[in-house]
Each structure stands twice: as structure tokens, then as C-alpha cells.
Ligand SMILES: [Zn+2]
Ligand SMILES: [Zn+2]
């Protein structure tokens with residue numbers, strides 16, 4: 001069994017295959033939006049099995065790409081919808097946040113974890129001071145349509161809804177694929193999800209992180225527009241049992 005990497009006291013960063021990363025292993029990284037990740041530190045007292053179990057749970061419930069960074073040589077990626085795979089390096093981030101996505105299991109904070117957390121928080125604070133902008137996916141996950149899609153999907157249905165979308169019999173929202181006529185993404189083929197298809201759950205309470213699927217689009221019936229929901233919308237979630245009364 002591989003051993004956790006010894007934590008370097010002074011340097012909170014190390015480089016893994018060309019990627020500068022936080023050196024306070026072991027931890028989970030969750031994709032939020034492009035170059036923006038969420039970090040959950042794991043206790044070194046946990047067995048490798050417990051950590052793997054936690055990583056799997058976190059990824060399956062959040063349905064966001066998740067990396068288990070155990071040591072510089074042991075990094076597992078849990079894609080949102082595919083089986084886990086060993087990867088040479090964790091993703092590079094320019095923005096990091098903690099304590100926004102709840103962990104699937106309660107994490108005991110021992111001395112070692114507190115120390116690593118303090119270092120992570122220093123990094124997070126310095127990012128906040130530096131400022132900067134967070135963009136969602138400016139193309140909203142859209143792609144150029146094929147000739148056939150342009151022929152079939154350009155225009156609107158008699159009720160004014162974009163061609164290609166169907167009303168979900170369960171929730172009444174529209175879903176499917178349509179061509180965006182909004183000037184910013186004119187002509188891109190967009191996938192639109194209804195709330196029933198929202199599978200981004202809080203890893204702790206298993207309730208949806210947001211009303212709509214994250215890093216995805218929904219269709220607003222009122223203004224007949226396609227709206228994009230960036231991953232950080234999931235940060236507003238509060239577990240029902242933890243809400244202040
Ligand atoms: Zn648009
Ligand atoms: Zn639905």
C-alpha cells in the first residue's frame with residue numbers, strides 16, 4: 001500500500017508532472033468551472049480504502065469530475081459519469097475554494113489536518129486578495145451544429161419555443177437539443193436539461209445542489225431563453241437538517 005506523502009512544512013506547493021499543486025495531500029479536488037476547483041482535505045488516519053470509498057461517493061453524488069490526490073504518484077480521476085482512472089497529474093487550477101461542497105462523510109479534524117487546512121486557507125485567501133473573474137463555460141457546453149441539425153432545428157415551434165425541445169411530462173420544463181438564437185451564442189447547438197435530469201446532489205444529504213443541473217442549461221418558459229447554470233451555483237446549497245431555524 002502506498003504511503004501518504006510527507007507534508008513539507010514550508011512549501012505549500014509542489015509540482016506534479018508540470019502542474020503546480022497544493023502539497024497538503026491527501027485530498028479531493030472537484031471541478032467547479034474552468035480552472036476553478038473545490039478542495040476537501042482527507043485525514044491521513046483514514047485507510048486508503050476509506051479514502052477511495054469517500055472519493056467515489058463524492059463523485060457519484062456531486063456528478064462533477066473529482067480527483068483523489070493521494071500522493072504525487074497516486075492520483076485517481078473519478079469522472080462524473082465514467083469509471084475511475086489513474087492520471088499522471090491533478091488538474092491545474094487558478095482558483096481554489098474549500099468548505100462549499102459538503103463531504104459525503106464527516107471528516108475528523110486532527111492536528112495534521114488542521115495544519116494542512118490552515119495552509120490551504122492561506123492559498124485561498126491570497127487568491128481572494130488577488131481578485132479576478134470567474135467565468136462559466138462561455139459556450140455553455142454548446143457545439144457547432146451539423147448541416148442536418150441546422151435544417152431541422154433552426155426556428156421555433158408554433159408556441160414560440162425553440163425547435164427540438166420537448167415538454168417534460170413530469171416537471172413541465174422543456175428539454176432536448178436546440179439551436180441558440182441569443183446573439184452571444186448564435187447558432188450553437190445547446191443541450192437543455194429539465195429539473196428531473198438534475199443529478200448534481202449534495203454528497204452529504206443527497207438533495208440537489210441547485211434547482212437546475214450544474215454546468216448545464218435549462219430553458220426558461222417565461223422568456224423563452226436558454227440559461228446556463230455554472231458549477232458554483234451549487235455552493236448556495238444548505239443541507240435541510242443544518243439550516244438555521
Ligand atoms: Zn445563449
Ligand atoms: Zn422534467
Ligand SMILES: [Zn+2]
Pocket residue numbers: 210211229233234
Ligand atoms: Zn443557481
Ligand SMILES: [Zn+2]
Pocket residue numbers: 102202203204205206207237238239240
Ligand atoms: Zn446537503
